Amino acid sequence: MLSYTLRRLAMIVPVLFGISVIVFLIMALIPGDPALAILGSFATPDNVAKLRQDLGLDRSLVEQYVVWLGNLAHGDFGRSYSLNRPVIDEVRERLGPTLLLAGASLLLCTVLGLAAGVVSAIRQYGWQDKILTLLVLIGLSTPSFWLGLILVLVFSVQLKWFPVSGMYAIYGGGDTLDLLWHLALPAITLAVVATGVIARLTRSTMLEVLRQDFVRTARAKGLDERTVIRKHALRNALVNIVPIIGIQTGFVLGGAVYIETVFQWPGIGRMLVTAISTRDILLVQGGVLVVAACYVLINLAADLVQHMLDPRIGT
Amino acid sequence: MVKALVILAAVTAAAPVAAQVPDDVLVVGQIAEPKSLDPHAVTATNDFRILMNLYDGLVRFKPGTLEVEPALATSWDVAEDGKTYTFHLRDRVKFHDDTPFDASAVKYNFDRMLDDKHPRHDTGPFPLSFFFSAVERTEVVDAQTVRFHLKEPYAPLLSNLAYPTGLMVSPTAIEAHGKDFGRHPTGTGAFKFAEWQSNTKVVLERNAEYWNGAPKLQAVIFRPLTDANTRLTELLAGGLDLMVEVPPDAVDLLQKAGGFTLYEQAGPHLWFLILNTREGPFKDPRVRQAINYAIDKRALVDQVLQGTATVADSIVPAAFEWAHDETIEPYPHNPERARQLLREAGAENVELNFLVAEGGSGMLAPIPMATAIQADLAKIGIKVNIQTYEWNTYLGLVNQGLAGKADMAEMAWMTNDPDTLPFLTLRTEALPENGGFNSGYYSNPEVDRLLLAARQSTSRDERAELYKRVQRIVREDAPWAVVANWKQNAVTTERVKGFELQPSFLLNLAAVTKAGE
Numbered sequence: 001m002l003s004y005t006l007r008r009l010a011m012i013v014p015v016l017f018g019i020s021v022i023v024f025l026i027m028a029l030i031p032g033d034p035a036l037a038i039l040g041s042f043a044t045p046d047n048v049a050k051l052r053q054d055l056g057l058d059r060s061l062v063e064q065y066v067v068w069l070g071n072l073a074h075g076d077f078g079r080s081y082s083l084n085r086p087v088i089d090e091v092r093e094r095l096g097p098t099l100l101l102a103g104a105s106l107l108l109c110t111v112l113g114l115a116a117g118v119v120s121a122i123r124q125y126g127w128q129d130k131i132l133t134l135l136v137l138i139g140l141s142t143p144s145f146w147l148g149l150i151l152v153l154v155f156s157v158q159l160k161w162f163p164v165s166g167m168y169a170i171y172g173g174g175d176t177l178d179l180l181w182h183l184a185l186p187a188i189t190l191a192v193v194a195t196g197v198i199a200r201l202t203r204s205t206m207l208e209v210l211r212q213d214f215v216r217t218a219r220a221k222g223l224d225e226r227t228v229i230r231k232h233a234l235r236n237a238l239v240n241i242v243p244i245i246g247i248q249t250g251f252v253l254g255g256a257v258y259i260e261t262v263f264q265w266p267g268i269g270r271m272l273v274t275a276i277s278t279r280d281i282l283l284v285q286g287g288v289l290v291v292a293a294c295y296v297l298i299n300l301a302a303d304l305v306q307h308m309l310d311p312r313i314g315t
Numbered sequence: 316m317v318k319a320l321v322i323l324a325a326v327t328a329a330a331p332v333a334a335q336v337p338d339d340v341l342v343v344g345q346i347a348e349p350k351s352l353d354p355h356a357v358t359a360t361n362d363f364r365i366l367m368n369l370y371d372g373l374v375r376f377k378p379g380t381l382e383v384e385p386a387l388a389t390s391w392d393v394a395e396d397g398k399t400y401t402f403h404l405r406d407r408v409k410f411h412d413d414t415p416f417d418a419s420a421v422k423y424n425f426d427r428m429l430d431d432k433h434p435r436h437d438t439g440p441f442p443l444s445f446f447f448s449a450v451e452r453t454e455v456v457d458a459q460t461v462r463f464h465l466k467e468p469y470a471p472l473l474s475n476l477a478y479p480t481g482l483m484v485s486p487t488a489i490e491a492h493g494k495d496f497g498r499h500p501t502g503t504g505a506f507k508f509a510e511w512q513s514n515t516k517v518v519l520e521r522n523a524e525y526w527n528g529a530p531k532l533q534a535v536i537f538r539p540l541t542d543a544n545t546r547l548t549e550l551l552a553g554g555l556d557l558m559v560e561v562p563p564d565a566v567d568l569l570q571k572a573g574g575f576t577l578y579e580q581a582g583p584h585l586w587f588l589i590l591n592t593r594e595g596p597f598k599d600p601r602v603r604q605a606i607n608y609a610i611d612k613r614a615l616v617d618q619v620l621q622g623t624a625t626v627a628d629s630i631v632p633a634a635f636e637w638a639h640d641e642t643i644e645p646y647p648h649n650p651e652r653a654r655q656l657l658r659e660a661g662a663e664n665v666e667l668n669f670l671v672a673e674g675g676s677g678m679l680a681p682i683p684m685a686t687a688i689q690a691d692l693a694k695i696g697i698k699v700n701i702q703t704y705e706w707n708t709y710l711g712l713v714n715q716g717l718a719g720k721a722d723m724a725e726m727a728w729m730t731n732d733p734d735t736l737p738f739l740t741l742r743t744e745a746l747p748e749n750g751g752f753n754s755g756y757y758s759n760p761e762v763d764r765l766l767l768a769a770r771q772s773t774s775r776d777e778r779a780e781l782y783k784r785v786q787r788i789v790r791e792d793a794p795w796a797v798v799a800n801w802k803q804n805a806v807t808t809e810r811v812k813g814f815e816l817q818p819s820f821l822l823n824l825a826a827v828t829k830a831g832e
Contacts, residue, residue, distance in 0.1 A: 054440035266514035
């Protein structure tokens, strides 16, 4: 188990290296350059050349990459030219809010998805199943950015129950209650699709498990239905569901990009959008690497949980 | 599940108390996070809006105009040859960190920007430092007098000094913070820097010792809200007191909602088409004039831009009152005359390639504008092929010149002096191959001569006369189709008083107050 974990952790290095090369190449391939983005209308060839030199963009691509990699080895992510500050400072500030938002959404979609899936499965074709299936399908097919806008219109503008945007009140505030109050709408919006996916999968997996011999045996032993569902059926179903939750992390982190824009959540997703449009290659690199590392680690955690649920898998 | 709902309900009931913003704090909705609060390091109007409240320059634009008036300099003398400017500085002014503002501080500011041997030149880059490229050196005459020696006469110097790139920063703060000065801004302005929470807010506090009278507001909070819908919903929900760059659709909605005041101000902005005068049908000036007659500018402004712009009549926007030729008329919409000109020029079955941006600074609604123009030109028998590009790519493409690529291209400029746009874009010396922006290759020796004379003149009246002559010549030569001047707009809640938009597109909040509910 320990060696498995270490092996998986060691795998992160080549994965991140590969990602960094790809990001660098993509950023180099998209047309436009940061000097142009900064100078705007004033981008005379002279001014562009001077600024490119100041920014170190006049060096070859390979050279730029090697310099970046060398600095990274010393823990230096470089300096963002669109924000005029060290990349690491920006990424560090932004990672927390994203992890909080993604974590809250994952918690919501896991709890709600599992609950909806289990209820649907044990009441197959009953009215509960029909209503839940309908809700799940609506959730799955609603575009999140649109849902976010609608929630804001109803709950923030009309009812004034929740704030429109941001992470803390703009004046005063700043405590946990304030944070939860701001977190509610974006976390719900971000969780909706993933909840649907988990609910669908839980339902089908549970239905399959419930038909297995060991469930019949458990029932025949005279165990009450609750114990059968919880201890026997759900636990076995979870072996298949947990990796999907791990994969949903990727969707949640990806979805955070536009949810963060709609709700002005000061996270890393919104940072990446801006960084790409200003061709801020070092900031994109730093952001993508950190997000990718999180994704890999969370999936590793999901695999370890799966292994604990079913020791036959994985190691 | 039930527990979660209970918690949510509790949070909802308890939280709104924290959100009350006091009456002497103004919340401003910005369109993006500022890049830096170092005035010499930034280029975006979005950042300028904050900077103008933190810093002062030697001179500033007189409220409501684009004319220069004293600020940190109380007066100045210009030598006969236009190559020496002597500024007499205001007495007893201090930066927010108590550093005295004097001639050596002014010299420090310009040396940092312009002298690559200055020890703090590495706190750049300073992308707009070419505004002062005519400055050879600055000289401290005495504590209250500073002299600028220019390489050649350069009339726009004063308006460039009034621009954010000319704002004065505290030398002590630069020495203390180095490259991070942009996050520790220190000026002499009406407000002092208090706090910058990344992507959440920038807070400025009242400078009680401001030389021009302390502002009435205790604080101003600038919020970066990149999404236009979010900005609008924040305003509707009471999270903003002031919002700039309101989209046309939203203007309508806010007027219906009530409780808001709309401000509009035409500015030194010009939206135009660059025509390729080097090759293709636009070599013939009659075809260029035909385009000008064929475009229904009134419809573009009223319908496509929904009244957020005015019809442009000249290459010098009307906001530059002193330099704009009042007698000039926009080309009337006259498709009949356009067809006649095309016949005279023998330009039958013309097909044009049109470069169009997908967005971009000052470009308004580039794609709808382009399709409306395409339809106007179809009516005079011209087929237009539109090619769209992402803004950065677009700029790179157009700035290299249109030859071999297209017959026309959209462009928009916002400037602070009537000199800037024609000097950089219409002179023979400004052709792309010489490092200029004359992407349509317009060349008229008379225009070249007049523009150079205007730049070297030290008399404003003489400059005005020269610009007016340029405007009349360019109208006839028609190297561009000038289309629209954008009106900057802003919306405040009705509680906000004393707010004014400036033709410079800069934002000054020193006189603003907010009434109690």
